[in-house]
Amino acid sequence: MSGTLNKVMLIGHTGDEVKMHYFEGGNCIGRFPLATNDSYVNKSTNERVTTTEWHNIVVRNKAAEICEKYLNKGDKIYIEGRLKTRKWQDEQGKDRYSTEIQCTDFTFLTPKNENPSSEPRPQNTTHQVTPSVNNPQEASPDSPAMEDDDLPF
Numbered sequence: 001m002s003g004t005l006n007k008v009m010l011i012g013h014t015g016d017e018v019k020m021h022y023f024e025g026g027n028c029i030g031r032f033p034l035a036t037n038d039s040y041v042n043k044s045t046n047e048r049v050t051t052t053e054w055h056n057i058v059v060r061n062k063a064a065e066i067c068e069k070y071l072n073k074g075d076k077i078y079i080e081g082r083l084k085t086r087k088w089q090d091e092q093g094k095d096r097y098s099t100e101i102q103c104t105d106f107t108f109l110t111p112k113n114e115n116p117s118s119e120p121r122p123q124n125t126t127h128q129v130t131p132s133v134n135n136p137q138e139a140s141p142d143s144p145a146m147e148d149d150d151l152p153f
Contacts, residue, residue, distance in 0.1 A: 006082040006083055007080070007081075007082060008079070008080070008081050008082060008083055008101050009078075009079070009080050010034060010036055010055060010078070010079045010101065011036070011076065011077070011078050011079075011109065012034040012035050012036040012037075012055070012076070012077070012079075013034070013035050013074055013075065013076055013077075014032050014033070014034060014035075014071055014072070014073055014074060014075050014077060015032070015033035015034065015035050015054065015073065016032055016033055016073055017032065017068075017071070017072065017073055018030040018031070018032045018059075018064065018067045018068040018071055019031050019032065020064060020065075020068055027060070027061055028060070028061060028064050028065065029058055029059065029060050029061075029064055030058070030059045030060075030063075030064030030065075030067050030068050031056065031057065031058055031059075031100075032057050032067070032071065033054050033055065033056060033057070034054070034055045034056075034057050034077070034079060034101075035052050035053070035054055035055075036052070036053050036055065037050055037051070037052050037053075038050070038051050038053070039051075055079075055101050056098065056099070056100040056101065057079055057081070057100070057101050057103055058084075058100045058101065058102050058103060059103040059106070060102075060103075063103065063106070067106070070108060071108070074110075075108065075109075075110040076108075076109040076110045077106055077107065077108055077109055077110070078106060078107040078109055079101060079103055079105075079106050080103070080104055080105035080106070081101040081102050081103040081104045081105070082101070082102050082104065083099060083100075083101065083102075084099070084100050084101075084102045085097055085098065085099045085100075086098045086099075086100065
């Protein structure tokens with residue numbers, strides 16, 4: 001097999017509100033930290049140890065607007081995406097690198113009644129990020145694609 005794969009799947013809790021950045025031409029990106037936990041029992045002390053890993057999540061355009069509207073700090077979310085490393089320079093001119101998850105799909109996992117937001121959101125809402133999200137009806141949280149159905153699976 002000569003192909004490669006760059007895919008990330010995470011379930012975690014948001015560490016902050018979504019920070020939006022808007023660009024000329026109407027495009028935007030949203031950024032937020034996501035915490036995932038790992039726990040194990042230390043065999044020498046029989047103590048449970050939990051470690052937290054932080055991930056930088058980036059969502060674009062309509063998906064970013066949906067996340068900004070419905071995600072709150074502490075909410076649980078499923079993220080699918082790909083790793084992307086950005087190179088940038090700090091104030092001293094030194095090269096720095098940031099590894100981010102470029103989100104391609106997400107599902108809200110926090111139940112509606114646990115969401116302190118004033119606007120209710122559809123429970124377990126899945127949103128696939130498409131490259132061209134020019135049609136606002138395409139990714140609307142009220143659209144039929146976002147509704148729960150009665151399928152047994």
